[in-house]
Amino acid sequence: MDPLQIECVRSFNRLVSQRIGALDDSYLARGRPLGEARVIFEAGLAERLDLRRLREKLGLDSGYLSRLVRSLEAQGIAEVAKSAEDGRVRELRLTAKGRAEFEAYDAASDRLAEAILAPLAAPLRKRLATAMAEVERLLRAGAVEITIEPAGSADARWCLQQYYSELAKRFDEGFDPSVGSTFGEDDATPPAGWFLVARSGGEAVGCGALKRLDDTTGEIKRVWTAASARGLGVASRIMDRLEAQACAAGFKKVLLDTNRALVEAHALYSNRSYREIGRYNDNPYAHHWFEKAL
Amino acid sequence: MDPLQIECVRSFNRLVSQRIGALDDSYLARGRPLGEARVIFEAGLAERLDLRRLREKLGLDSGYLSRLVRSLEAQGIAEVAKSAEDGRVRELRLTAKGRAEFEAYDAASDRLAEAILAPLAAPLRKRLATAMAEVERLLRAGAVEITIEPAGSADARWCLQQYYSELAKRFDEGFDPSVGSTFGEDDATPPAGWFLVARSGGEAVGCGALKRLDDTTGEIKRVWTAASARGLGVASRIMDRLEAQACAAGFKKVLLDTNRALVEAHALYSNRSYREIGRYNDNPYAHHWFEKAL
DNA sequence: GAAAATCTCTGACTAAAGTCAGAGAATGGA
DNA sequence: TCCATTCTCTGACTTTAGTCAGAGATTTTC
Numbered sequence: 001m002d003p004l005q006i007e008c009v010r011s012f013n014r015l016v017s018q019r020i021g022a023l024d025d026s027y028l029a030r031g032r033p034l035g036e037a038r039v040i041f042e043a044g045l046a047e048r049l050d051l052r053r054l055r056e057k058l059g060l061d062s063g064y065l066s067r068l069v070r071s072l073e074a075q076g077i078a079e080v081a082k083s084a085e086d087g088r089v090r091e092l093r094l095t096a097k098g099r100a101e102f103e104a105y106d107a108a109s110d111r112l113a114e115a116i117l118a119p120l121a122a123p124l125r126k127r128l129a130t131a132m133a134e135v136e137r138l139l140r141a142g143a144v145e146i147t148i149e150p151a152g153s154a155d156a157r158w159c160l161q162q163y164y165s166e167l168a169k170r171f172d173e174g175f176d177p178s179v180g181s182t183f184g185e186d187d188a189t190p191p192a193g194w195f196l197v198a199r200s201g202g203e204a205v206g207c208g209a210l211k212r213l214d215d216t217t218g219e220i221k222r223v224w225t226a227a228s229a230r231g232l233g234v235a236s237r238i239m240d241r242l243e244a245q246a247c248a249a250g251f252k253k254v255l256l257d258t259n260r261a262l263v264e265a266h267a268l269y270s271n272r273s274y275r276e277i278g279r280y281n282d283n284p285y286a287h288h289w290f291e292k293a294l
Numbered sequence: 295m296d297p298l299q300i301e302c303v304r305s306f307n308r309l310v311s312q313r314i315g316a317l318d319d320s321y322l323a324r325g326r327p328l329g330e331a332r333v334i335f336e337a338g339l340a341e342r343l344d345l346r347r348l349r350e351k352l353g354l355d356s357g358y359l360s361r362l363v364r365s366l367e368a369q370g371i372a373e374v375a376k377s378a379e380d381g382r383v384r385e386l387r388l389t390a391k392g393r394a395e396f397e398a399y400d401a402a403s404d405r406l407a408e409a410i411l412a413p414l415a416a417p418l419r420k421r422l423a424t425a426m427a428e429v430e431r432l433l434r435a436g437a438v439e440i441t442i443e444p445a446g447s448a449d450a451r452w453c454l455q456q457y458y459s460e461l462a463k464r465f466d467e468g469f470d471p472s473v474g475s476t477f478g479e480d481d482a483t484p485p486a487g488w489f490l491v492a493r494s495g496g497e498a499v500g501c502g503a504l505k506r507l508d509d510t511t512g513e514i515k516r517v518w519t520a521a522s523a524r525g526l527g528v529a530s531r532i533m534d535r536l537e538a539q540a541c542a543a544g545f546k547k548v549l550l551d552t553n554r555a556l557v558e559a560h561a562l563y564s565n566r567s568y569r570e571i572g573r574y575n576d577n578p579y580a581h582h583w584f585e586k587a588l
Numbered sequence: 589g590a591a592a593a594t595c596t597c598t599g600a601c602t603a604a605a606g607t608c609a610g611a612g613a614a615t616g617g618a
Numbered sequence: 619t620c621c622a623t624t625c626t627c628t629g630a631c632t633t634t635a636g637t638c639a640g641a642g643a644t645t646t647t648c
Contacts, residue, residue, distance in 0.1 A: 001408055005423040009407035012426040015433060017314045023307060033604055052625065064606060066627050088614045088625040113303035114295055119436045121527045128436075129299040131428035132306040138422040139309060142413045233415045327634055346595065358636060360597050382595040382644045 012135075019116075026108045030101075035060075035068050037105060043078060043094050044102030050089045051080070077101055141232035144200045146241050151188035151195035151209065159197060159207035163224035170261045171285060180284040183221050187211045193218075194245050198225075198234055205229035208238040210245050210254070218251040223265070235268055246294055253293045257286035306429075313410075320402045324395075329354075329362050331399060337372060337388050338396030344383045345374070371395055435526035438494045440535050445482035445489035445503065453491060453501035457518035464555045465579060474578040477515050481505045487512075488539050492519075492528055499523040502532040504539050504548070512545040517559070529562055540588055547587045551580035 027037045038058055043049050055065050069092060072078040077098035083089035094102060117125050149156060160177075167175035188195035188209040198206035208223040220242050225234045246254050256274070258265050266288065274290035281289075321331045332352055337343050349359050363386060366372040371392035377383040388396060411419050443450060454471075461469035482489035482503040492500035502517040514536050519528045540548050550568070552559050560582065568584035575583075 001411060002419075002423075005411060005419060006404055006407045008423040008427055009410055010403050012430050013314070013317055013403070013407070015430050016310050017317065019433065020307070020311045020314050023311065035605070050625095055625095061606060061608085062626060063608080063628075070627090086615070086625085090626065109304055109307070110300055113300045113307070116303055116433065116436055117295060117299060119438070119531070120432065121530065124432060124435065124527055125296075125299060128429065128432040129296075129302040131425045131432065132302055134425035135422065135429055136306050136309050138414065138418060138425065139313065139410065141418065142410055142422075144413070233418055236415065237413070329635070344595095349595095355636060355638085356596065357598075357638080364597090380595085380645070384596065 023109070023112055026112050027105060029108070030104060035064075036072060039065075039068055039072060039092075040077065040094070040098060040101055041105050043092050044099065044106070049092045050083055051092060052089055054092065072098070137232065140200050141229070141234070144198050144205065144229070144232070144234055144237065146196050146198045146206075146237060148194050148245070149197055151185040151193075153197070155197050155199070155204040156195050156207060159204050159224060160222060162226065163207070163222060166224070167259070167285075171259055172261060173285070175285060180282065182281060182283060183209065183211065188222075191249075194242075194249075195222075196238055196241055196245075198229075198238055200229060206234045206238055208235075208242050210242045210249075212249070212251075213255065215250070216252040218246040218249065218254045220246075220254050220256040235265075236272075239268065239272055243292070243294060251294060253291055255280055255289065255291050257281060257283050257289045259285050260287040317403070317406055320406050321399060323402070324398060329358075330366060333359075333362055333366060333386075334371065334388070334392060334395055335399050337386050338393065338400065343386045344377055345386060346383055348386065366392070431526065434494050435523070435528070438492050438499065438523070438526070438528055438531065440490050440492045440500075440531060442488050442539070443491055445479040445487075447491070449491050449493070449498040450489050450501060453498050453518060454516060456520065457501070457516060460518070461553070461579075465553055466555065467579070469579060474576065476575060476577060477503065477505065482516075485543075488536075488543075489516075490532055490535055490539075492523075492532055494523060500528045500532055502529075502536050504536045504543075506543070506545075507549065509544070510546040512540040512543065512548045514540075514548050514550040529559075530566075533562065533566060537586070537588060545588060547585055549574055549583065549585050551575060551577050551583045553579050554581040 024034060027034060030037065032040075039054065042054055042057060051062075051065060051069065054060075055062055058065070060068070069078065069080060073080065076095060079093050079095055080090045081093070083091050117128065120128060151160075164175060164177045187193045188211065191212065193209060193211040196208045196210075197204050198208075204226070206223075206225040206229060209221045211219045211221055213219050220239070223235055223238055223242070225238075243254060255277075256269065257280075258269070260266075269290050272292070274292045277289050277291045279286070279289055318328060321328060324331065326334075333348065336348055336351060345356075345359060345363065348354075349356055352359075354362070363372065363374060367374065369391075370389060373387050373389055374384045375387070377385050411422065414422060445454075458469060458471045481487045482505065485506065487503060487505040490502045490504075491498050492502075498520070500517075500519040500523060503515045505513045505515055507513050514533070517529055517532055517536070519532075537548065549571075550563065551574075552563070554560075563584050566586070568586045571583050571585045573580070573583055
């Protein structure tokens with residue numbers, strides 16, 4: 001890896017960790033320990049927040065969080081109550097006073113952001129905002145995680161739905177997933193197939209499936225990336241994983257088909273050295289058929 | 295200020311503070327408190343480091359640092375010895391073992407940077423490095439501080455020297471500060487004049503001077519920005535301060551002259567609504583003369 | 589040469605952050 | 619229905635971080 005790029009990232013990290021120190025200080029300025037401030041902040045962002053999720057989000061010990069919350073209760077800032085769904089779980093809610101505290105922290109964050117922008121002239125401000133957005137986007141792209149999971153999971157279904165509605169918009173002929181379908185949840189359930197979901201910070205941003213056609217042949221289907229995550233190589237990484245899975249399953253080649261409207265998919269397959277072949281199925285929406293030896 | 299830009303900065307802060315958490319964790323992973331790790335890191339970067347400077351750099355209490363250092367001594371990681379120049383000051387040096395520890399922390403930073411870059415394809419990596427460099431540059435630009443200080447201070451002299459050697463390179467006729475000079479240290483010492491130094495993270499990156507010509511007229515001289523800080527509005531901010539100082543001194547107008555080779559200075563003055571006037575002095579290096587009413 | 593200032597260290601603290609082992613209540617699955 | 623699991627709380631800790639008031643050695647200033 002390019003040592004100049006590494007130095008660039010390190011230098012960035014050094015500088016920005018100073019900045020973050022300033023953020024912590026502006027939180028501490030309200031005279032409350034950082035732990036409590038973080039809890040107030042999270043509680044203010046989410047309307048209802050169970051301690052379990054909060055613990056996971058802030059990475060705290062259950063005993064420690066319990067005490068933090070009790071301290072906030074004593075200060076009249078938060079209330080806890082049994083969850084209606086699960087009696088073991090307790091839910092945190094800010095009181096009116098707590099909400100006021102949250103607003104104060106929120107305002108402090110705003111002020112800090114303003115202090116960063118204020119000394120810059122308008123065009124530089126714009127450049128800074130643009131560059132920050134780019135860094136953020138690319139950092140998130142790097143943090144995308146791809147996992148195999150049941151094709152019937154909530155996120156998997158959501159991805160498929162997004163995918164179908166996009167096809168319906170883009171195909172000249174429209175799209176109805178039930179017409180001539182060669183793909184159901186069973187086709188993506190091991191050992192008949194596999195379903196992948198790509199997530200960025202917990203949110204699903206892409207999917208892909210591999211279906212067993214015979215002992216040596218797999219078919220790649222349902223490769224989709226959310227609009228918010230395009231141009232970040234997510235589809236490419238999904239393809240990597242699908243092909244790796246195909247290898248692991250002992251397939252010698254993978255096939256796939258595509259509609260002529262999906263030009264970026266076409267480019268993706270060509271780049272990954274897929275070779276156009278003749279029609280191998282009777283998918284009514286397909287115009288091109290590809291093959292790749294593994 | 296644009297609320298979208300503020301939100302952009304805040305979102306960036308949120309994301310990056312998670313990243314920084316990861317950095318701290320990778321330091322803590324060596325089983326040593328963060329305070330000690332930071333001391334080792336600073337001691338590794340600078341060959342010889344006196345405790346006074348270290349304390350200032352890390353913002354630590356003297357008693358606290360004293361204990362941190364003693365703990366490192368006990369671990370065989372660092373040694374302290376009286377400074378040769380000043381018997382009150384103690385200097386910190388890493389032992390061989392300490393240097394090995396430093397290398398380990400250094401490697402951890404490298405690994406973290408690599409982990410950020412690794413999942414991205416080469417073109418995205420390049421985009422990330424570029425965007426990070428841009429963010430860093432602009433954050434530093436925002437943190438530039440401009441202070442009035444004696445024209446004879448070390449940084450002031452350094453800036454002037456840089457400025458003179460640049461003029462010598464750029465002027466067709468060369469430049470010798472002693473020829474026809476209308477500016478000495480006395481001319482920038484209150485109440486005869488003022489000298490400003492711009493600093494970014496402690497390092498001088500620009501300067502400027504205001505000289506009293508008569509009770510109602512000031513002259514702006516020696517406005518210079520280091521090459522590393524150009525394009526960031528530093529000269530513009532120096533001009534702001536000089537004009538503000540001129541107002542405060544009761545001047546009604548300011549004058550300045552410039553050489554035809556300094557095209558960017560020319561543009562700067564025009565943008566700030568300086569009006570070209572006739573020759574008002576006999577500076578042998580000047581081709582243009584400007585005036586601005588305050 | 590004396591007084592003021594500077595730098596470091598020590599002792600005596602406090603507060604915050606975090607860990608660990610269990611107890612008690614509620615839930616889910618066999 | 620019962621047993622394992624999950625979620626939260628409590629008590630009893632430790633470690634880290636940080637503060638404050640001097641004392642002692644040195645240097646600087648007048």
